[in-house]
Amino acid sequence: xxQDFKVLxxxxxxxDGLDKVTGKAMFGADKSVTGMLHARVLRSPHAHAEIVSxxxxxAEALAGxxxxxxxxxxxxxxxxxxxxxxQNCMAQGRALYDGHAVAAVAAVSKKVAAEALALIEVTYxxxxxxxxxxxxxxxxxxxxxxxxxxxxxxxxxxGNTVGYYSFGHGDPETGFAEADEVIERTFxxxxxxxxxxxxxxxxxxLGADGRGELWCCTQGHYEVRRICAEILHMDASQxxxxxxxxxxxxxxxxxxxxxxxALKLSQKAGRPVxxxxxxxxxxxxxxxxxxxxxxxxxxxxxxxxxxxAHARLxxxxxxxxYQMVMxxxxxxxxxxxxxxxxxxxxxxxxxxxxxISYRAPGAPMAVYAVESxxxxxxxxxxxxxxxxxxxxxxxEGSKSSYGPTFKAIGLVEALxxxxxxxxxxxxxxxNTGRGVxxxxxxxxxxxxSVSMAINADGTVNLIEGNPDIxxxxxxxxxxxxxxxxxxxxxxxxxxxxxxxxGFSDVTDGSRVTFAVGIATINAAKAAIxxxxxxxxxxxxxxxxxxxxxxxxAHAVGHNAGTLPPxxxxxxxxxxxxxxxxxAGHHExxxxxxxxxxxxxxxxxxVDPETGFxxxxxxxxxxxxxxxxxxxxxxxxxxxxxxxxxxxxxxxEYIYGEDGRLQNPGFLDYRIPVAxxxxxxxxxxxxxxxxxxxxxxxxxxxxxxVPPLAAVSNGVARAIGARLYALPMSPPKILKAL
Amino acid sequence: xxxxxxxxxxxxxxxxxxxxxDEVLLDVLRDRLNLTGAKEGCGTGDCGAxxxxxxxxxxxxxLVLGAEVEGSAIETVEGIGTADALHPLQRHLLDHAALQCGxxxxxxxxxxxxxxAENPDPSEEEVRFWLAGNLCRCTGYDKIIRAxxxxxxxxxxxxx
Numbered sequence: 001x002x003q004d005f006k007v008l009x010x011x012x013x014x015x016d017g018l019d020k021v022t023g024k025a026m027f028g029a030d031k032s033v034t035g036m037l038h039a040r041v042l043r044s045p046h047a048h049a050e051i052v053s054x055x056x057x058x059a060e061a062l063a064g065x066x067x068x069x070x071x072x073x074x075x076x077x078x079x080x081x082x083x084x085x086x087q088n089c090m091a092q093g094r095a096l097y098d099g100h101a102v103a104a105v106a107a108v109s110k111k112v113a114a115e116a117l118a119l120i121e122v123t124y125x126x127x128x129x130x131x132x133x134x135x136x137x138x139x140x141x142x143x144x145x146x147x148x149x150x151x152x153x154x155x156x157x158x159g160n161t162v163g164y165y166s167f168g169h170g171d172p173e174t175g176f177a178e179a180d181e182v183i184e185r186t187f188x189x190x191x192x193x194x195x196x197x198x199x200x201x202x203x204x205x206l207g208a209d210g211r212g213e214l215w216c217c218t219q220g221h222y223e224v225r226r227i228c229a230e231i232l233h234m235d236a237s238q239x240x241x242x243x244x245x246x247x248x249x250x251x252x253x254x255x256x257x258x259x260x261x262a263l264k265l266s267q268k269a270g271r272p273v274x275x276x277x278x279x280x281x282x283x284x285x286x287x288x289x290x291x292x293x294x295x296x297x298x299x300x301x302x303x304x305x306x307x308x309a310h311a312r313l314x315x316x317x318x319x320x321x322y323q324m325v326m327x328x329x330x331x332x333x334x335x336x337x338x339x340x341x342x343x344x345x346x347x348x349x350x351x352x353x354x355x356i357s358y359r360a361p362g363a364p365m366a367v368y369a370v371e372s373x374x375x376x377x378x379x380x381x382x383x384x385x386x387x388x389x390x391x392x393x394x395x396e397g398s399k400s401s402y403g404p405t406f407k408a409i410g411l412v413e414a415l416x417x418x419x420x421x422x423x424x425x426x427x428x429x430x431n432t433g434r435g436v437x438x439x440x441x442x443x444x445x446x447x448x449s450v451s452m453a454i455n456a457d458g459t460v461n462l463i464e465g466n467p468d469i470x471x472x473x474x475x476x477x478x479x480x481x482x483x484x485x486x487x488x489x490x491x492x493x494x495x496x497x498x499x500x501x502g503f504s505d506v507t508d509g510s511r512v513t514f515a516v517g518i519a520t521i522n523a524a525k526a527a528i529x530x531x532x533x534x535x536x537x538x539x540x541x542x543x544x545x546x547x548x549x550x551x552x553a554h555a556v557g558h559n560a561g562t563l564p565p566x567x568x569x570x571x572x573x574x575x576x577x578x579x580x581x582x583a584g585h586h587e588x589x590x591x592x593x594x595x596x597x598x599x600x601x602x603x604x605x606v607d608p609e610t611g612f613x614x615x616x617x618x619x620x621x622x623x624x625x626x627x628x629x630x631x632x633x634x635x636x637x638x639x640x641x642x643x644x645x646x647x648x649x650x651x652e653y654i655y656g657e658d659g660r661l662q663n664p665g666f667l668d669y670r671i672p673v674a675x676x677x678x679x680x681x682x683x684x685x686x687x688x689x690x691x692x693x694x695x696x697x698x699x700x701x702x703x704x705v706p707p708l709a710a711v712s713n714g715v716a717r718a719i720g721a722r723l724y725a726l727p728m729s730p731p732k733i734l735k736a737l
Numbered sequence: 738x739x740x741x742x743x744x745x746x747x748x749x750x751x752x753x754x755x756x757x758x759d760e761v762l763l764d765v766l767r768d769r770l771n772l773t774g775a776k777e778g779c780g781t782g783d784c785g786a787x788x789x790x791x792x793x794x795x796x797x798x799x800l801v802l803g804a805e806v807e808g809s810a811i812e813t814v815e816g817i818g819t820a821d822a823l824h825p826l827q828r829h830l831l832d833h834a835a836l837q838c839g840x841x842x843x844x845x846x847x848x849x850x851x852x853x854a855e856n857p858d859p860s861e862e863e864v865r866f867w868l869a870g871n872l873c874r875c876t877g878y879d880k881i882i883r884a885x886x887x888x889x890x891x892x893x894x895x896x897x
Binding site: 011013014017018020021023025026029030110111195196197246247276278279469629632634639641642665673674679680 | 774786815838841866873
């Protein structure tokens with residue numbers, strides 16, 4: 001594996017930075033076009049109701065209204081997962097949660113659109129609802145959709161239970177029998193929202209000729225194209241989707257909520273339509289992550305060895321079938337090398353918005369429950385929590401709790417770095433506790449396309465198909481520069497629209513720097529091969545006698561030393577006379593992403609009078625394989641940690657008895673603000689991923705996993721009592737004191 | 738109801754516009770004056786993405802009516818530095834990699850500039866409390882706070 005890097009590991013300023021500090025960058029809501037209409041969506045005030053009738057005649061009659069649509073405007077689609085997405089964008093027959101779209105309007109102004117909404121008359125017949133996961137699983141619960149119950153599930157669970165998964169090996173009961181101490185606890189975590197600051201926004205133009213243009217903020221414009229083309233019954237080639245700059249996603253922008261609605265309105269009105277969600281709509285109708293109810297049982301020997309482990313995870317994912325608890329069940333015990341382990345999971349529907357991924361989807365809550373029990377066992381047996389984790393840690397060659405045998409991984413390195421860090425041995429103030437937790441994420445590969453052009457002036461253009469949510473254009477340019485042997489600022493990387501470069505999977509799973517990186521390196525190899533060929537042609541020697549070293553073609557073998565090296569710029573300058581433009585491209589589906597482990601240390605101070613928890617010190621260790629741009633890797637670790645802190649302390653979807661969301665705004669759904677936090681110290685560990693030429697693992701998601709338990713374990717040690725539910729808001733802590 | 742006629746200056750330039758009586762300054766800036774640097778993150782004054790200054794005072798432009806700004810001087814992110822002459826805050830945010838998605842960045846810049854006008858030598862805690870009204874979901878604030886502190890030091894002429 002390559003080790004001596006010239007560009008990798010440096011910290012250049014990101015190519016999109018200037019536009020973002022001067023206000024020029026174009027986000028989803030920033031684009032307008034001539035003739036554009038403004039759209040608004042009418043949403044259900046009921047948690048569950050039959051839509052008896054919708055009378056749109058008064059709205060249609062209002063001056064300035066150009067189109068009104070309801071669920072009746074959408075034809076059925078064959079793919080059931082696309083149908084669920086469509087029915088989530090616009091209800092058909094029933095409103096399934098508070099905030100579910102039931103009609104939409106396009107009008108000449110925002111004002112007229114708002115007035116028109118008020119003129120739409122919907123007659124609802126309220127139906128029984130359920131928003132809690134345990135209640136929704138009970139056999140007598142109101143069932144959201146018939147006929148979708150998971151296979152092999154018995155009468156002990158309701159039809160809302162859409163999936164069951166089990167992972168593990170050995171026999172946990174045998175393990176518990178070998179233990180000196182066994183602890184079993186039940187945990188609850190609230191649904192939390194990704195909380196991206198940019199609400200969903202799009203600009204759709206679907207003409208009478210059947211050709212469509214769609215501009216939107218998304219993590220995956222090819223996925224938007226696929227879903228919208230299926231829903232609109234269009235050929236994919238006829239819908240061009242352009243990803244705007246994206247104002248945060250964290251998984252929440254990996255599907256569509258408004259785009260099919262805007263396209264349908266545009267089709268009906270014959271004009272471009274802009275649709276921007278309000279913050280309240282974002283909370284009520286886009287996907288938060290799952291809430292969870294979990295049982296975890298772990299047995300430990302006196303010396304700290306974990307003898308057996310078992311988890312039962314019940315996740316609530318909103319109003320449609322979904323598959324996500326699987327990732328929780330796979331993640332729960334991933335940090336440990338265990339002989340007897342099982343993790344089971346159930347996916348459950350409720351009358352809440354359809355869940356969507358949130359950074360390491362499914363993992364944080366499962367790992368919270370496991371790491372809490374491990375910590376409690378450490379306390380009970382008087383053992384050091386890091387020593388116990390080092391003793392039981394998964395390492396190269398460990399059979400993971402979810403099946404595969406781990407290749408080179410950096411968990412032990414991260415744990416040992418945490419143990420050696422001054423934070424771990426620093427004295428603690430009164431009312432303060434130190435919490436520790438491990439975390440894990442898989443990281444993915446997936447389909448990717450990259451197109452690279454070598455320009456005649458020696459610069460390079462690169463087109464990739466993955467929206468840049470955290471600085472990936474910088475890291476891709478860096479890898480291109482490294483592979484070609486040129487300077488960073490000679491490369492310009494852009495994110496192409498769906499008509500300009502081949503298919504690419506969604507920006508998710510921490511896959512972009514890994515997968516687009518591999519495609520970029522391969523595209524560079526293709527361009528280098530062509531440049532070597534051109535040099536051979538100019539030199540009139542065999543192609544095999546030319547090698548690419550440090551950005552230039554070198555004659556090797558018996559010609560070595562006889563010819564001066566020919567640089568990329570020199571070869572490019574004459575390309576018009578040596579065979580035409582030089583380019584490289586790569587399409588593939590790299591699948592050797594490396595898993596990433598993290599270890600977080602936190603000092604929390606709990607005010608015994610108010611129950612308020614303050615984060616006093618935070619250090620996050622993470623194996624990232626290779627940090628291409630260390631500053632952006634640090635940013636991922638810091639940002640993930642703070643989202644996890646919010647999950648632990650503040651954030652939750654609060655539902656009333658009426659099944660309505662009670663806190664759909666940033667005032668009542670409180671994400672961490674600057675004054676809540678100390679500096680977050682990131683410590684980058686680099687154990688190279690053998691599946692990437694530069695060792696990249698992916699780094700975006702792991703850091704949200706450890707904070708939940710780290711903070712909870714810190715609180716437990718600060719107050720001498722343990723909470724088994726998140727968020728740990730002050731009233732809950734006061735109750736525990 | 739007919740529209741209201743307003744004269745004001747934006748980033749030093751005289752502007753004249755008609756707006757609805759209930760139209761907020763943020764919509765005037767974005768929809769009528771084509772200044773889309775200020776963002777709408779919430780529309781309720783909770784996120785700070787729409788921060789601008791109004792006669793030197795930091796405001797959430799989603800909570801100010803367009804009709805209120807008659808005769809006022811408004812500054813938005815578009816008026817703070819240019820690509821070839823960045824304000825120190827802009828440069829330090831870039832140098833510290835203090836933005837990821839960048840949607841909160843315009844509001845952070847406007848708010849931090851207003852802080853430094855009032856307090857050229859803020860402590861870390863003062864920066865954190867001043868920026869508590871500017872939500873950032875990507876960075877965990879660490880690099881933003883460092884960037885503001887180092888920009889402040891440079892603006893004071895400290896050799897930091």
